Amino acid sequence: MGAAADLPVGGVRRDADALVVALFQAEAARLVQLARWFVDDRTAAEDLVQEAFLRLARSQHRINDPDRAAAYLRSIVINLARDHNRRGLVSLRHRLPADPDDRSAEDHAAADESRREVIAALRALPRRQRDCVVLRYYLELSVGDIAGTLGLSPNSVKTHLQRGLRSLKTVLEVKG
Template identity: 40%
Template sequence: MRSETVHPPPRSGGVESSADTVVTELFLAHRLAMVRLAFLLVGDQETAEDVAQDAFAEVYRRWNRLADRGQLLPYLRTAVVNGCRMVLRRRTIVGRFRAHREVPFWSAEAAALLGETRREVFLAVRALPRRQREVLVLRFYLDLSEAEIAQAMGVSRGTVKSTASRALKVLAAKLQEER
């Protein structure tokens, strides 16, 4: 499922492609992947769709300020990861004032996305700390390299490597004890 950098369509008549055209093509090609990425990080489909939509809207709004339009997909991934972080921060704050924790809602669409056999792994990954969860989702779901993950998360490659190692150890132990 690895996809590379999105390159804007060729220029016609010396005029650069419009934001409308490029962002529309980007949306059509990568919307589902961005929703799935957000879903794996936030745990519910409605919020994931909102986060992904906001990321595409941000690319469109910032079109004239984007320095390297050949790097739209990495920018979009970073926007999705940051949007998920913001959602999770809000949930943490709200959770401090709630008496009970919300259990993730498993809609028919969400169940189809994950499949019954992967639900256990999904819940174990959801229980990981935010940074560990992000690294594993970017690595194993999007099949990104350490450098691409570091860019999306705004951390060093060494941080990605050590975080992934710790996360896999915790995940293996958790899944082993559940069996």
């Protein structure tokens, strides 16, 4: 039964597999960077993205619109990152942190401090505001794409963006 179950029916399974592979090639690096906005450890971010692709591959039969698959994948990554931060995924919790960058402290101290302040400010935002701001300004998604990724209306996305940016401005101006 194993070999027969893997045979494509009318090419549907082969098309779905090709979609997952194409998404991995096109989106994996950006998704790891997206996950890094939510988790501190690069290794954990990579594992979250890998898990997201596994979940996508397992549920690929439910993908009716290949154009929405990237949004679905982004939402999986965001939800996994939330789960990681809330409870900690057991397999990720016991890993050693990734090696730090080999950059010179003198060359990047100011940039690193600014980046830490921005990330801390982002992480302090309410969940929806943070999600919208990161997707808009880091992944450069349109309001419509953010709405599709998070399952919100475009007007809700705009509201969360406005509130998030206002909060970031207030927090970062106080520190600056």
